[in-house]
Amino acid sequence: MDNITPILKDAQDPDNNIRLAAEGKLKQLQERNRSNFLLSLSAELSSEASPPECRCLAGIILKNSLEGKYSEDNSLLIKQWNNLDPCIKSQIKESLLITLGSSAPQARHASSQIIGRLAYIETPSERWQDLIGRLLGNMAQQGASPTLKQATLEALEYVFEEENLWFDKDTINGVLDAVIRAMNHQAEKSSEVRLAAVKALRNVLTFANFANDDDCRNRIMTAICDAAKHDEAAEIKHAAFVCLTAIASNYIMELEPYMETTLSRTTEALGLEGGVETVALECIEFWSTICGEVIELRERKKRFAHAIPSADCHFTEKPLCLLVPLLLQTLSLHQERDVDELNIFMSAVACLGLVARTIGDAVVPLAMQFVEGNIKVADWRSRKTAISVLGVMLEGPSIEKLAPVVGLLMDRMEDPHMEVRGTAACTLGRVLELRHSPALDKRFFTNEDFPRIMAALSKSGKDVPEVSKEVCGAIYFLARGYDVAISSEVDHSKKRISSELSPFLGGVIDALLSASELDMKTPFGLPASASAYGALIEVVRVSNIWDLKAVLAIIVLMPRIMRRLNTVLDAKAISSDDKTNKHDLQALLCDVLHAIIEKLGNSLHGDKVRESAPFMLLQFCRVLTCDCSTARDKAALTIGALARAVGPKFLDFMPIFLQYYSVKLFSPIYLEAIGTIFHALGDEILPCCDHMMDVLYEGLSQPELKPQILACFGEIALAIGKIFEEKYLQAVRKELKEAANPRYYDEDKVDYGNQLRQGICKAYSGILRGIKDRKSGLKVAADLVEFIEAVSEDKSRGTSVTYAAVDVLDQFGFTAESWKEGLISELWRHVCCRCSKLDKLHR
Template sequence: MTAQELILILDRTVTGSQADLENARNFLAKAAEQNLPELLKQLSDILNTATNNPTARTQAALQLKNALYSRDDIKAFQDRWLLIPEDVRNHVKNNCFNALGTETTKPSQAAQCVGYIACAELPRGQWRDLIERLVTNVTTVGRPDNIREASLEALGYICQDIDSNVLVPQSNVILTALVYGMRKEETNDHVRLAATTAMLNSLEFTKNNFQNDSERHYIMQVVCEATQSTNLKIQVAALQNLVKILTLYYDYMEYYMGPALFAITMDAMKSTHDEIALQGIEFWSNVCDEEYELQLLQQEAQDQNRQPERSSRYYARGALPYLVPVLLQRLTMQEETDDDDDWNPCKAAGVCLMLLANCAEDTIIQYVFPFVSENIKHTNWQHREAAVMAFGSMLEGPDVASIKPIAEQSIPFLLELLRDSNVAVRDTTAWTIGRIFEFVSQAVMNDELLRALGNALVNRLADEPRVATNICWSFSSLARAAYDHAECPEDDDTPNTYLLSPFFDEIVKKLIETTDRPDGNQSNLRNAAYEALMEMIRHSPKDCYVTVQKTTVTVLDRLNRVISAESHTANPNDRVQIGDLQSLLCATLQSVLRKMHPNDAPLISDPIMQALLQMLKSNSGKASAVQEDALVAIGTLIEVLGSNFIKYVEHVLPFVYEALNNHAEYQICAAAVGVVGDLSRSLLDKLAPYCDHIMTHLLNCLGDDKLHRSVKPQILSTFGDIALAIGGYFKKYLEHVLNTLNQACRAQVAKNDYDMIDYLNELREGCLSAYTGIIQGLRNSVAPAGDSTLALVELQLVTGQLPFMVQFIETIARDPNKSDSIIGSAIGLIGDLVTSYGQQMIEYVERDPIDKLLTEGKRSKIMKTKTLAMWATKEIRKIKNN
């Protein structure tokens, strides 16, 4: 097709009718399928021809971007681009680069195209001169401002999307351009803003520059100067830079805090422009976050009798006398029309105050409490609400002994404010009462106060949705606090009674009524009411069991009504609401099931199972969260019924297999894997007849590269559950499973990708669980004739894997990024191997990494890990002594 024809089609994607739009899109999709390289060439020609109309150029760039990048599968799109012949790629790259600064619309579409191509090519050592050419565009005197701005935007896109390690070797060159564009001498605000925004995206890979005093001083100087720009957007972008610099390079900030940063951020917090004020508050919130983390690390080092690697400079504590008054003033600036979802300086100030309280602990009280006392009865509602918000914000942080007397004194005022004429005051008061239950529950744990608070809260459940939502949250906190405060009989986790027992039934009844409110979909009220109901049930003592039984019947009745309503509903919006309600009822059902007496559960399990199977049936073949929730609820029923669940197995497994095949909706697949684990733990060897199908489905899941990675560790762990359940029967699957584990144990990830490091820990933990289950399952095997030597024979099936298993444990032991839970799992496997193989293990356990891992386990703060380490050490000592 000619360029003119393509321009006409691109125009139609914006200016034509709906039919024109669809036809144009289909035409472009077909052209991409038939000859993508040729299409990209033509699109880049249109983009680079300045005389073409702006709409066609913009749409050409958009189509180019769509061919270069997809958020869902970045790698596949980059690989596809790299397979295009080099001459075509060079043609497209030159066109995109040459189009920089020639567009009449902002931001530059060509800059985004350059950025996406760079993210595909730079990591693979291609387009090597790009960065230098962009920098030259910025720093060459006399180059047009449009080109300089677009080149800075391109640098910003590259810095934002690429793996930061790729740019480290060129960080000096890139910073030269960014600092040059940010200087106060720069007369073009568009250029300066583009440079400041790009600087924000570059901070991750400029670590070496920040370690150098002179370079750091210069960067900090231009950023601080940019905060004084008269252009609002430049000011905001410069402040965003300071916020990020503080987080990334806290240890270098002492030199700048007193002379510059303190004054800049304090002025920003007082600004009449919300965007600027928010950045000033965010700066100090990040200071608090960083210093709280450093306090925890310092405490940990102290406990282990060593020096901490980094220390807090206590900026937040030092700034308290100046920060708190500004934050309190901000709290009084709320508007009647403030939307719950809008983030504004008033809300940010409340969060900052909470973080400050965590950092400053008892010291915060002297700065906040006078404001609370002066304003709690103020005639202006903004001041009353600010006083309650300030009080609620400072509850977490100070020592309970310091805050308890103040909390006790506050109760009469809070009870009165729950009836305040202003809805915002009532809302914040309900939230603050919940905070008292959460952090200073000792202040209210007596009959008289709880009765007064309980009555007031129950009455307020009828208030406006936003208030009622916080009342529900308060009940959730109260249920946990009362339960923790109660005394349990010996050898029993459940107390006989607690302080809420006299009005437990009334609270549950009112919460159930609240879930039925016609306005329950406002302010998340229905969800909050069900959540509170679940917490009340979870934290119920023995003398409230009758209410638990009644609630079970109520929930089941509602579930059946909702299932029935679904079959008569055609409206898509109504179906979504019904689906949400089914999910909430499933979650509530789990709470009541966990509190059921073992003798009672089988009496009601038939109708429950019938309802859950009906939900699975009516949502079969759909992408529905209801399937996931129903499967999770079935998992709970399996736990509660134990081996009695066997009568439902054949009814449930077809839905489990369907869910295991649903690799696209990976949460549903994961829920089905969870059900298989629950069945293994409850049915034990009764599961053996069904395992051929189950194992086939699980191995198919692992073989699908498109299945979301989060499901795979769970499947490996489930192999361990099955092996432990069926013992010697598992040997028929052993070869496949051991090969799979072999591959999984060899997985590696980039050391700077924290998400992938977490995933690797999960994957390895799944492998350890599988090995542990296999070893224990084979060891515990006994032949039908009672031949206990069978276990020893079957363990020999895994003997050949011992060197590999120990090598895997050593790899984990050497990994500085291993999680606490993986240490416990690895040590548990060591203990099992020693117990199972005895003398054969001596050569393996006398190795330095194993020894260090056991020492690390003994020092762990997690009691389970510590216990496992002591046990494994004892087992090793036994075989050495023998």
């Protein structure tokens, strides 16, 4: 056995040369004789004469020799350990057990970890049968030092960390006895030992018969609840609540007899001063886990009513009602003054929300008492906390019970403090997100409330940015609540409800434009208000186009957005932040105009879009030239929407578009817009066809564009049918055959090959549906069959390719059926004509 102390010391030397040389020596020792090297490490770890830092490093290297970062490393290291001489392994294990009694904390800790790792390796094959007995012997040893007990319990913690191991009932009971005895405050005076015992119990719990053995369960719960008492050290109380949380997540139904005791420990843990942060957080986590388990159980019972036992968790309702005042008290004591208090505050808020979902209406009177007592006090933090409470209890209680919430929020929208107003707006947004929908039998707010809500939103949208951002979110959810399909025959009530927004649309739009106002001197000084524009898009999208007030508001909005986009396009962005903000604004403004065009384009007021079409098209084309792909794609999509809205008359504006029609601007979305333009113009696009097709042919030379261009050919064929058949079919067939060439489908091009084949399938699909001549169609069909045969033989094809091939064959089946009917009709006419001529001859 080598003396490796000097080498381990040099391996920690600040001098880089000395350290690297020592590391090289350690590697040589390991490669030369692994058994001797591991034995030397274990001896170093157990030697009281060695420096603590050397013992610590020896423990780290020994542990890393048994456990790797990845599963394949682990398999190799386990195999290497198993191949060691049994005598060497026994000596190493004995050294580890001896080290548990060491005076050096780091050596004891390393030894505990390594014992746990070896237990995982050796227990399944029963090669360390006396391990648990030796550890329990340490605990029962007369006069055993606290350090030995602490290290032994830590070793037990690591041994039982692996849930896949198996131990017999007697072994588990023996371990439980030792652990619970060590947790006893009277029998064990050392707080370090008691803490180690509670941590060990957390892992031993997995192996105990907690669910079915009443005596075992009572002993465990009594020990844990005693460890969570107020007079224990904070670390012990925290570890005790960790155990309770683990029990709650696995044995919720077995906790009924202990709810009163755990609630008492909660009262002590949170305390009049709010408790120690770590203890308070884990205590709150315990109750959050209980609520989560109850909610999940109820959801499972709803989905699988016949499969889930009828047992419920009604026993949790009373303690949860008693918990609510404790959580509210905790919120009052930790009103976001520093990071630690913020952690407790947010945890208590989240827990209160889960409690509300669990006990429903029962939470309302408890919470409202707190809210009413704090929402008008002088301290703005207390007012903000009261509003936060309103926000987290929205999901559980009924709408009737929550009726006062709207009035309270409206009052706080006028609060003198910015943060209170912002929180009120955010909470109103949450109300609208969760509880506002015409589909609901009962609405959250009354007809009398609605004008006040709209007035508050319109006014607060012009507040400081911190508030207006939350107001924009509230408007977004308000509008989304009207997102229902309105038919002319059925949904008259929903149509009426949607129209209630119309009288307020102008004020809401003004508020959103104010919240996203550009600074004329530095338009990009602030980031683009995505929330304002998102809300604006939603308002436009759900507005009732048959309501004159709504239509007028949108018609007025369109030039205002156009002017804003023009300002953004003309302004110069110098810094990188300015450029980012400019690109964001271009994308968002294109999105807004897209929504306006789609809303007005197919209505009786489509002429307003057509009048502004050339100006808008020029703006969108300018966006196409920017160096932001997102903005370019948004502009391309909006150009497609504009073409659909204008229809065949879009041909008048094609000279503008063709100035920006080039391969360098092509992208998948841009090419999608090309297909949309062809569909919108139909045969009217003929004067532009040759040029547009020539540019598409040019783009085929760029591999990354080829799949999308081929798919675009299919859309063009579907849009212009006979023109495509007469002028471009032969050239496109040639390109499709070339694209099917095996050279595109090498092993290193699998992803690209899949994309290309999907593009080919889309092309054939559009062509076969678009062309009218059956003879030409049969030729294309023959090409398709040849392509599909080649695809079917390629085992490396992606699933998406298979789906695309099946889809195009399915569509071809319908096309072929129509061809068959046409051929039969033509043949029948021919027969009838011949018969008529023969009949005349016979006469």
